[in-house]
Amino acid sequence: MLRYLSIRLFLVCALFLGGCASTGGPVSLQEVxxxxxxxARLGGYAELARRYRDTYEREQPYLSPAADKLARDNDAKRRAVFEDFIAIQKTMVLYMQTLSLLAGDARYDLSERIDDLGNGLKANTESGLQQRHITAYTGMTRLLTRVIASGYQNRSVETMVRDGDADVQVLLDAMIQLTRLYYKTNENEKKTILGIFDVEIPFSTRNSDRMLVTLAKVHYLNKATEYKIIDRRYELALQGLTKVALGHQKMRENLGKLSNDEVRRLLANYGRDLRTIRDGLSGD
Structure with a gap:
């Protein structure tokens, strides 16, 4: 009798402990x-996109009349594609927020964010935005609309990653290409503005120009410091986008094994690296 009671007590305890362990299922996806x-919180990209859009505002005071006409034409082109560039970033952020929700995080209510999704993109040969990027954007918006409109029912992290990875990789490739475009545009701006000082200051040798030269040198140093900070942000943004692509690829390669210790460790490392990059982007 005592033996029978002991066995029953053991089974009850085992079931109780097993039940406690099972309630922690979402915790196994903590790293996801x-x-x-x-x-989703990486940041930097939108700021750099706005800086790209506003290039002419910074260049204009330094331009000759002839150069100003070409700069205004380029300004119109940049502003025409800006909303498309931002739409890609918004879609990627919404995808990552949705993935976080499916992994057990209840901090987001994303139903109203559907309105953030654009109606479509336009291919742009100058920016490098290609038809495959347009197709991926369309596929991603359809996936997000379907998942969010369903109230996240009957969905899983594995399904989301499997269905979304191909489009995620293409859209991240688009964001990387666009960030390189921003970087190149900023380099041209830097050469234009700092180049004026490099040419003019050495020829301003009259005593009457001394105060003006001093002010010009101070302005030059301030602009050079600004560009140095921005250059670093471009580098960090590119690193961050690459980390996101690699992390998502690892999840796609390990579907069904996301709670595996090695996969969790890899994702934890990517998450830590992204937080470090984000801190760098938000600082000076």
């Missing part, structure tokens, strides 16, 4: 959630 959160 943290990686998705870090990816």
């Amino acid at each position: 959630r943290e990686f998705a959160d870090a990816s």
Whole structure:
């Protein structure tokens, strides 16, 4: 009798402990959630896109009348594609927020964010935005609309990653290409503005120009410091986008094994790296 009671007590305890362990299921996807959160909050890209859009505003005071006409034409082209560039970033952020929610994070209510999705993109040969980027954007918006409109029912992290990875990789490739475009445009701006000082200051040798030269040198140093900071942000943004692509690829390669210790460790490392990059982007 005592033996029978002991066995029953053991089984009850085992079931109780097993039940406690099972309630922690979402915890096994903690690293997925943290990686998705870090990816959604990476930042930097939107700021750099706005800087690209506003290039002419910074260049205009330094331009000759002839150069100003060409710069205004380029300004119109940049502003025409800006909303498309931002739409890609918004879509990627919404995807990562949705992935975080599916991994067990209940901090987001994304139903209203459907309105953030654009109606479509336009291919742009000058920016490098290609038809495959347009197709991926369309596929991603359809996936997000379907998942969010369903109230996240009958969905899983594995399904989301499997269905979304191909488009995620293409859209991240688009964001990387666009960031390189921003970087190149900023380099041209830097050469234009700093180049004026490099040419003019050495020839301003009259005593009457001394105060003006001093002010010009101070302005030059301030602009050079500004560009140095921005250059670093371009580098960090590119690193961050690459980390997001690699982390998502690892999840796609390990579907069904996302709670595996090695996969969790890899995702934790990517999440940590993204948070470090984000801190760098938000600082000076």
